[in-house]
Amino acid sequence: xxxxxxxxxxxxxxxxxxTYAMLEEAQRRAERGTDVVIGLVxxxxxxHTAAMIGDLELVPRxxxxxxxxxxxxxxxxxxxxRQPEVVVVDELAHTNVPGSRHDKRWQDVQxxxxxxxxxxxxxxxxxxxxLNDVVAQITGTTQRETVPxxxxxxxxxxxxxxxxxxxxxxxxxxxxxxxxxxIDAALGNYFRVxxxxxxxxxxxxxxxxxxxxxxxxxxxxxxxxxxxxxxERVVVALTGGPxxxxxxxxxxxxxxxxxxxxxLAVHVARSDGLAGADPAQLARQRVLVESLGxxxxxxxxxDIPAALLDFARGVNATQLVxxxxxxxxxxxxxxxxxxxxxTALSGTIDVHLVTHAEAGRGRRGAAVPAALSxxxxxxxFALAGIGMPLLTLLLAALPDLTLTNDILLFLAGVVGVALVxxxxxALVAALGGSLLLNWFFTPPxxxxxxxxxxxxxALGVFVGVAIAVxxxxxxxxxxxxxxxxxxxxxxxxxxxxxxxxxxxxPLPALLDRLRxxxxxxxxxxxxLVAEAEGRPARARETAAWRVVASVGDDPPGSxxxxxxxxxxxxxxxxxxxxxxxxxxxxxxxxxxxxxxxVALRQERLAEEAATARPLAAADRMRTALLAxxxxxxxxxxxxxxxxVSSLRSHDVEFDVxxxxxxxxxxxxxxxxxGRLVANLLDMSRLQAGALGVTATAIGLExxxxxxxxxxxxxxxxxxxxxxxxxxxxxxxxxxxxxxLVNIVANALRHSPPGRPPTITASAHAGQVELRIIDTGPGxxxxxxxxxxxxxxxxxxxxxxTGVGLGLALSRGLAEAxxxxxxxxxxxxxxxxxxxxxxxxxxxxxxxxxxx
Numbered sequence: 001x002x003x004x005x006x007x008x009x010x011x012x013x014x015x016x017x018x019t020y021a022m023l024e025e026a027q028r029r030a031e032r033g034t035d036v037v038i039g040l041v042x043x044x045x046x047x048h049t050a051a052m053i054g055d056l057e058l059v060p061r062x063x064x065x066x067x068x069x070x071x072x073x074x075x076x077x078x079x080x081x082r083q084p085e086v087v088v089v090d091e092l093a094h095t096n097v098p099g100s101r102h103d104k105r106w107q108d109v110q111x112x113x114x115x116x117x118x119x120x121x122x123x124x125x126x127x128x129x130x131l132n133d134v135v136a137q138i139t140g141t142t143q144r145e146t147v148p149x150x151x152x153x154x155x156x157x158x159x160x161x162x163x164x165x166x167x168x169x170x171x172x173x174x175x176x177x178x179x180x181x182x183i184d185a186a187l188g189n190y191f192r193v194x195x196x197x198x199x200x201x202x203x204x205x206x207x208x209x210x211x212x213x214x215x216x217x218x219x220x221x222x223x224x225x226x227x228x229x230x231x232e233r234v235v236v237a238l239t240g241g242p243x244x245x246x247x248x249x250x251x252x253x254x255x256x257x258x259x260x261x262x263x264l265a266v267h268v269a270r271s272d273g274l275a276g277a278d279p280a281q282l283a284r285q286r287v288l289v290e291s292l293g294x295x296x297x298x299x300x301x302x303d304i305p306a307a308l309l310d311f312a313r314g315v316n317a318t319q320l321v322x323x324x325x326x327x328x329x330x331x332x333x334x335x336x337x338x339x340x341x342x343t344a345l346s347g348t349i350d351v352h353l354v355t356h357a358e359a360g361r362g363r364r365g366a367a368v369p370a371a372l373s374x375x376x377x378x379x380x381f382a383l384a385g386i387g388m389p390l391l392t393l394l395l396a397a398l399p400d401l402t403l404t405n406d407i408l409l410f411l412a413g414v415v416g417v418a419l420v421x422x423x424x425x426a427l428v429a430a431l432g433g434s435l436l437l438n439w440f441f442t443p444p445x446x447x448x449x450x451x452x453x454x455x456x457x458a459l460g461v462f463v464g465v466a467i468a469v470x471x472x473x474x475x476x477x478x479x480x481x482x483x484x485x486x487x488x489x490x491x492x493x494x495x496x497x498x499x500x501x502x503x504x505x506p507l508p509a510l511l512d513r514l515r516x517x518x519x520x521x522x523x524x525x526x527x528l529v530a531e532a533e534g535r536p537a538r539a540r541e542t543a544a545w546r547v548v549a550s551v552g553d554d555p556p557g558s559x560x561x562x563x564x565x566x567x568x569x570x571x572x573x574x575x576x577x578x579x580x581x582x583x584x585x586x587x588x589x590x591x592x593x594x595x596x597x598v599a600l601r602q603e604r605l606a607e608e609a610a611t612a613r614p615l616a617a618a619d620r621m622r623t624a625l626l627a628x629x630x631x632x633x634x635x636x637x638x639x640x641x642x643x644v645s646s647l648r649s650h651d652v653e654f655d656v657x658x659x660x661x662x663x664x665x666x667x668x669x670x671x672x673x674g675r676l677v678a679n680l681l682d683m684s685r686l687q688a689g690a691l692g693v694t695a696t697a698i699g700l701e702x703x704x705x706x707x708x709x710x711x712x713x714x715x716x717x718x719x720x721x722x723x724x725x726x727x728x729x730x731x732x733x734x735x736x737x738x739x740l741v742n743i744v745a746n747a748l749r750h751s752p753p754g755r756p757p758t759i760t761a762s763a764h765a766g767q768v769e770l771r772i773i774d775t776g777p778g779x780x781x782x783x784x785x786x787x788x789x790x791x792x793x794x795x796x797x798x799x800x801t802g803v804g805l806g807l808a809l810s811r812g813l814a815e816a817x818x819x820x821x822x823x824x825x826x827x828x829x830x831x832x833x834x835x836x837x838x839x840x841x842x843x844x845x846x847x848x849x850x851x
Contacts, residue, residue, distance in 0.1 A: 004113040006155040008092065009122045012203040013196055015177035016163040018122040019043070019090055023052040026088050026120060030056060035085040039112075040074040040105075042090045046176060056088075064097045067829035068752060069777045071097040076108050079117070086118045093127035093147040106147050123147060125203040138198045139190055144783070153210055160207050165196035232261035235312045236289075236321040237338075240267065243323045243356040244285040250354050251321040252292045263294030264315060268307045283594035284568075305342040312349055319350045380421010384429035387413055392436045406441045407462045414466040418473040426470030434463050507599040511551045514576075514592050518585060521578030522552025525596055526559065528571045545573075548600060552577070566593045572600070639669035678738070695817060697728040697840035698736065700761050700770060707740035714748050717756040726761050729768040729837040735813045736837075742810045743772045743821070743833050750776035750831070767819075767836045775830035784823045 007025070009018040019041060030036045037057045043050040059082060062075035073096055079087055089112070094105040102108050109119050126135040129146045136142040152158065163171075169191060171177055178186055236251035238244045248265060255261040267282060286296040301307025312320050325337040343351045391413050395406050410433040418426035438448055511523045526545040545558045555577065556562035562575035566589050574593040581589060643666035646652070647659065654662065701722045708715040729736070747757035751774045758773045779787060788811050811821045819837040826832045 002116055004116050004118040005157070006109065006113055007118070007120050007157040007159070008152055008155045009120075009159050009161050010152070010203060010207060011122070011124050011161045012163075012199040013124060013126075013168060013191070015168055015171055016161050018124070018161045020049050020052055021159070021161050022088060022090070022120050022122055023049070023056075026056060026086065027052070027054060029086055037079070037082060037084040037087050039076075039079045039087045039089045040091075041088060044177075045179070048176070057084075059087075064099050066097050066099060067778045068775065073097055073100055074105070074108060076101060076111065079112065080115055083115070084117060086120065087112060089119055089121045092121040092123045092151075093145045095145050104147070106151050110151075123152060125199055125206060128152065128206065131202055131206065134202065135199065139195050141190060158207060158210055160203060162200070162203075165193045165200065168196055169193070232258040232319070233264060233315055233317040234261060234319045234321065235264045235266055235308075235315065235317040237308050237323075238265055238267045238282065238285055239323070240279070240282045240285075241323070242281065244281060245288055246356045247321055247323050247354055248285055248288050248292065248294075250352070252294065254319060254321065254352070255294075262315075263289065263292060264297060264317070265289040265294055266297045266299060266308065266311050268299055268301050268304045279588065279591040281590075283591045287594060287598055304338050305345060308338075308342055309345055309349070312346075317349060319352065320346065321352045321354060324353055324355045377421050377425060380417050380425030381428065383420055384417045384425045384432060387417065388429055388432045388436060391433075392440055396440060403437075403441055406437060410437055411462055411466060411469075415469050415473075418470040423470045423474035426473070427467060430463055430466030430470065433466070437462070507549050507596060507603055508551060510592065510596055510599055511549060514574075514589070514596075515552050518576065518581060518589070519579065520552070520564075520576045520581075522550065522555040523577075524550040524555040524557070524562070524575045525600060526557075526573045526575055528573075548572075549596075564589070566590050568593045568597045572597055636669040636673040640666045640673070643669070694732050695730050696733065698731055698733050699728050700726060700768065703729075703731075703733065703736050704740060704759060704761075704770075707737050707744060710737070710741050711745060711748070715744060718744065718748070718759060719756065720759045722759070722761040727763050727768060728840040730840040731817045731819070731837050735817060739810045739813050739821075739835065740770075740772075742807065743835065746807060747772050747774040747776075747831075747833070750774055752776060763839060766839050768839050770835040770837075772833045772835070773826055773830065774832070775826060775828065778825060778829055778831045779823065781825070787823070788821075 009022045011018040023041070026036050026038070037059050038053065039059050040061065041049075041053060043053075059075055059078050061072040062078070064071050064073055074089060089105065089109055092106050092109060096103060096105060096108070102111070109121060112119050125131060126139070126143050127146050128149055130149045132143055132146050168177075169187060172183060172187060172191055175183065232255065234251050234255040236247050238247065251265075252263055255263040265285070289296050297311065299307055299311050301310075308320065308322075311317075320342070322339045322342060325339055339351075339353050343353070388410075391410065395401060395409065401409075414426055414429045414433055417429040435448075439446060507525070511525065515521075515523045525548050527548045529544055529546055547555065547557055556575045559565045559573055559575055562577040563580040564576040564586065566574045566576075566586065568574060572593075574589070574596055576589070643662040647654070647662055647666075701724070704720055704722060708718055708720075744757065744759070751757050755775045758771075760771045760773065762769050762771075788808050807821075814821045814835060814837070817837060819835065822834050822836075824832040824834055
């Protein structure tokens with residue numbers, strides 16, 4: 001059976017018309033004769049959406065009972081049994097009620113697709129898993145229901161349902177999205193113009209990435225290697241030279257000229273694995289690329305122009321940025337160079353050759369180390385000086401050998417010298433051997449004259465082969481040493497990177513690993529103070545430097561106090577003390593120094609974020625407070641004003657009952673207003689740490705009834721079980737009453753009819769515990785802490801019944817009195833709030849404010 005197709009309607013925010021567009025498509029397919037049914041559609045009370053369902057067949061939903069409350073979900077088995085061609089399933093990211101076959105609705109959809117049924121569904125950008133944290137940062141709301149990105153990316157079609165922020169807010173104001181009592185709060189919170197604009201951009205960019213994936217897949221299937229300029233992609237080639245930063249910034253400016261252009265940096269490493277580019281330069285350039293919003297890539301290749309163009313075509317690049325050749329004029333005459341060759345082979349890719357300060361100056365690499373150790377070279381010279389004469393004496397004692405045999409034996413001796421001492425001893429052995437052969441074994445003997453041309457040719461071949469063999473042996477030894485050095489550097493880098501990843505603080509872990517790796521006494525990261533910037537004379541002073549991180553004994557406090565100084569930039573330097581490093585080691589240390597700068601930057605950003613977090617929390621508190629004042633104070637004020645205005649009106653005569661009802665309405669509204677204002681003021685005092693607390697011994701048998709009396713008629717059915725011998729609690733009477741009123745009111749709000757909350761009390765381990773037990777729907781354990789967030793209600797942003805301060809304020813007041821509030825699951829379903837307070841010791845009473 002062929003798998004069904006998935007078509008998703010993606011929106012930036014609720015209300016843009018995803019469900020409406022999905023139902024329009026369902027109607028079109030039904031009109032064409034396709035068998036379409038509705039598995040589940042959420043109209044959210046929107047009449048236009050409900051009307052679009054029309055005469056489409058609806059599969060009845062399945063009812064699921066959870067903790068005493070009935071919920072409805074899509075009947076997956078009924079849809080599978082019906083086996084339509086197309087099924088409409090709204091809200092792909094929805095979490096199913098516990099007890100369903102699958103936890104998530106998208107898993108239901110996967111089963112429908114496996115059964116060969118095509119599915120039409122919807123999802124908002126804030127429900128995509130990869131964007132969940134970004135949306136939370138923008139809107140201040142964390143979405144609990146998410147769908148994995150790969151599920152949406154795997155859809156055969158994703159259609160964006162777009163609407164401008166202004167048009168969406170007009171729809172909201174006209175009542176086409178939410179009920180009228182929710183409009184003000186929504187427009188002032190989630191549906192602000194800035195939020196909607198950012199969400200719209202996220203949706204467009206996410207969909208653009210999916211379109212790129214589809215385009216890449218199509219080009220791969222069709223074998224298309226030519227560049228399609230659907231989107232600007234700028235590739236900059238890095239060699240690890242000092243000109244790299246100039247090229248990266250130039251490429252970034254080119255990319256910035258096109259909105260949405262991609263910046264990619266690529267380095268072609270030698271495929272033989274030997275050291276080529278400067279790792280420190282590459283590390284700094286990689287950091288620069290990523291700071292400019294680009295990505296860094298590394299490929300292997302021996303033919304650099306071919307490797308660059310293969311990479312550029314593979315990523316569908318439109319422009320390639322190269323640096324002007326650093327080779328001298330003579331070298332450019334002998335070879336066209338990478339830039340010219342790449343330009344000639346680039347085809348439709350634009351190539352930019354960027355000049356820089358290093359152009360034409362030649363490659364000034366590090367000095368090439370000797371292939372073999374000094375000891376081996378000396379041994380080779382000794383072997384050449386002693387071995388060649390000894391071989392001559394040996395051959396002179398064997399008169400039956402021909403000149404050819406003598407040459408072969410001398411050649412073997414030269415190869416042996418080359419194997420021991422390298423090229424230069426072998427050259428000495430070859431020249432000395434040629435003279436000895438000519439003097440002792442080539443007629444006329446004991447002269448340097450060569451009588452026969454064949455002998456001259458033989459000696460010439462001998463010298464040439466000896467030199468060639470010596471060079472090959474020397475190159476092989478040099479390559480072996482370079483490969484060993486590259487392997488050691490790579491192993492060191494991997495070790496340091498692993499230590500950094502496993503450490504809790506990247507910068508100290510990096511410096512400690514660096515100290516251990518190179519066996520130095522101490523390592524410091526020094527920063528030039530602001531007063532010394534741009535003043536070289538001042539920078540030489542010890543006081544001009546500040547130690548920002550260090551490890552080891554007696555870390556250096558200035559560059560002059562260490563043996564090895566590695567500058568990172570104009571202000572930062574890494575200083576190693578204990579021993580002076582070799583030049584080859586310094587290159588690896590420079591790479592670590594660049595990473596140390598990145599780690600330092602991350603630590604400082606984390607510190608800034610930690611400092612800004614309380615400010616952001618306070619700002620959110622002020623914003624929520626303003627939203628609460630603008631919306632939730634309006635309802636009791638309006639009710640009280642309407643009642644009072646009616647009583648003062650001379651146009652209508654009210655009887656006694658009507659007047660009593662209006663007075664009760666005004667009284668109830670003013671009481672509600674008073675409680676709300678008191679909660680807001682107390683929450684503000686808690687946030688400011690200025691709430692006064694007077695703790696005294698108080699009996700719960702007195703405090704609980706007072707709290708129930710304040711709640712009035714709704715609390716009349718609450719049952720209490722407080723033992724007479726219960727110890728008194730140490731608490732502020734007024735604050736304790738406020739805490740009890742808020743918790744009991746919350747329990748009453750969620751208790752089903754006929755099953756009122758129960759209050760029990762007990763004492764344990766020097767504490768008095770009060771349990772407020774309800775048998776309502778309860779709260780999942782992973783969301784217990786969420787109910788204590790101020791200005792929020794679990795699962796929604798509904799503010800019509802209050803600003804969501806009750807539990808948050810209650811916990812803050814309880815903690816201010818030295819107690820705590822924790823939720824527990826009620827056996828059989830529901831939620832139990834446990835209030836713990838210190839038990840009062842006889843004769844102990846605390847007077848005065850506590851802050």
